[in-house]
Amino acid sequence: MTTDTITRRGAGLTKARPRGRGLPFAPALGLLPFAIYITVFLGIPAVLAVLSGFQTKRGAFTLNNLGVFTDPKVLATFGSTIWLAAVAAIIGAILGVLICLALLGLPATSRVRTFTNAATSVLAQFGGVTLAFAFIATVGRTGLLTQFLDNTLGINIVENGVWLYSLGGLVLPYVYFSTPLMVITFMPALAALKPQWAEANLALGGTRLGFWRHIGIPVLAPSFFASLLLLFAGAFSAYATAAALVSQGAPIVPIGIENALTSESVLGRAGIAGVYATGMILVVVVVMFAYARIQQRAERWQR
Amino acid sequence: MHVRTTRGLALVAVAAAAALALSGCAGSAAPKSGDGASVDFKTVKSAKDAGGLEALVAAAEKEGALNVIALPHDWANYGEIIAAFKAKYPKIKMNEITPDASSSEEIKAAEANKGTDQAPDVFDLGATVALASTDYFAPYKVATWADVPDTLKDADGLYVADIGGYVSVGYDSAKYPEPKSLDDLLKPEYKGAVALNGDPMKAGAAIAAVGWASVQSGGTLDDFTPGIDFFAKLNKAGNFVKVQATTATIVQGETPVVINWDYLNATATEKVPTWKTVILPGKGYAGYYFQAINVDAPHPAAARLWQEFLYTDEAQNMWLKGGARPSRGEAMAKAGTIDKALYEKLPAAPTDAVLPTKEQSKKAGETITEKWAAAVQ
Secondary structure, three states: OHHHHHHHHHHHHHHHHHHHHHOOOHHHHHHHHHHHHHHHHHHHHHHHHHHHOOEOOOOOEOOHHHHHHHOHHHHHHHHHHHHHHHHHHHHHHHHHHHHHHHHHOOOOOOHHHHHHHHHHHHHOOOOHHHHHHHHHHHHOOOOHHHHHHHHHHOOOOOOOOOHHHOOHHHHHHHHHHHHHHHHHHHHHHHHOOOHHHHHHHHHOOOOHHHHHHHHHHHHHHHHHHHHHHHHHHHHHHOOHHHHHHOOOOOOOHHHHHHHHHHOOOOOOOHHHHHHHHHHHHHHHHHHHHHHHHHHHHHHOOOO | OHHHHHHHHHHHHHHHHHHHHHHHHHHHHHHHHOOHHHOOHHHOOEOOOOOOHHHHHHHHHHHOEEEEEOOOOOOOOHHHHHHHHHHHOOOOEEEEEOOOOOHHHHHHHHHHOOOOOOOOOEEEEEHHHHHHOHHHEEOOEOOOHHHOOHHHEOOOOOOEEEEEEEEEEEEEOOOOOOOOOHHHHHOHHHOOOEEEOOOOOOOHHHHHHHHHHHHHOOOOOOOOHHHHHHHHHHHHOOOEOOOOOOHHHHHHOOOOEEEEEHHHHHHHHHOOOOEEEEOOOOOEEEEEEEEEEEOOOOOHHHHHHHHHHHOOHHHHHHHHHOOOEEOOHHHHHHHOOOOHHHHHHOOOOOOOEEOOOHHHHHHHHHHHHHHHHHHOO
16 A cells, blocks of 8 residues: 555656656746736736827827826825725724634634635625615615614714715725625734744743734734735725716726716817826835735745 | 508508609719619718618618617617617618717727727717717718708718707606706705716716706806806705616615706606606706717618618607607608607707807816816715
């Protein structure tokens, strides 16, 4: 039995080696379909979007479109988009951490934990128009919760108009899809906190609070901030949910891009859309760069 | 059997009429067309040029397809019109491209798909886009061209109004009182209730609502600022709902009062029986949509046949059924060919109505882009 396994393993090794030598590109080859996919659906569109920002209506090169960045309204739109994404990310991150901590108290195989894992994976992807309508049906003017609160407790949450359809109102659905994403990204880091570290801390006379202050938080901080940035990038670039809820005044950049592309009132603003897109790409590149750097630090403790 | 015979007879009659028309115009068109097969339908400017309607039908059936774009089935009864065209010309396969596209997306689709058989053959465009995109149009005049008022068509036939209407207020009469004036909408009983069909920064129906609010509050079409100010007040009062009004939000009750074209408001009554549409007293705001043929249409004959079909009594009455005012409406009312019951069911037209010019539309777009976002924040 044992010899058999060993020979088989040995045979596998000898076979594998020459194949590796003969085709040095073999691993890269496996990546090819993904690379093509990314090029066609992310790389090329991103380049085209940026280029369109530097073209006149007739296709000649121009820098004029960049002028929109001197417009305080455009800057305010970028500002409110960043504000919305930041608020949603921070609230989502805090809620996510609390859920993770609660789950940590349960054994990894417990039903609640498996259920939560499954639910977060689904809910993190639950966005767009479906989510928007779910919120309209819950806290809109005639929403179930709105009606219930009004009928039973006499609280009218839409007394001053429906806040769901404002910039601040968007925070609620954004938090809704950010929180499960936080659980998904942060849970592995939290689960990787070794019990031995806690034991060592106790054995050396440390306190529970001391453990978090000197070990837990420093070890988890990079993961936390990396997840936070991921949440921010997700909320910053979200479009469909917001578009289905707030149809007036284009309060965030993605809706501004849509307006510039499809406007019937002011024509030929495709270049402006390109410049908006360039601005968004810049913000996301900075965020993703920071994410990668922080993630490197975080991985140190996850080996 | 009997039915078939009648139909057969009718066909013979149509053929005979077409033959007459053909021979009638043969003299004038002869130098260009000569024999029917060599007609270049891309440059045909009327059914006469094509050698008569029958020749046009034959050529369109030979092309075998027609690409239409941005025609939602619940918009002015387009669903029935498309079905009727399919029934009448079963040999022409209809491709309905992006029914929910906006006017400028139609032009973009023509540009992006230029030279392929995926390009739209015909357009149905809002006024601003139609007036600014004439380079994309092929001139064509339908047989009933003369019936359309001169103000609603291009003299060379590049575009022609199809349907129009007035800005109206639709409301759920079970829950809300009838608004009698613009300022009524600012009252507390309309709290969180008044919505638009889109953002005026991009949607034609919403731009019209702002223009309407301008003339209703004593302004003119030269400056949309009074209209923007009205919506700022509406927003401040907490009455403005910023979600886009659609049939879905009306049925669900989220947008119980909607400022929109009368023919679009009228369609909601089918789903919400208590839904009523009123045109407020005072100055009205008229708006028309325009038909045009893509100059690079992949199916040039079918495109022209579709336009001929839209301006028949039959199709014009179908638009009317959708609550819209067809552009041949007045002429048909005079000739007695209009569906009288439907015509009288339309909300009474305002005694004094305005229609923005190209310059006014352009300036309105700029004013709205400048001021709207801040006004409704």
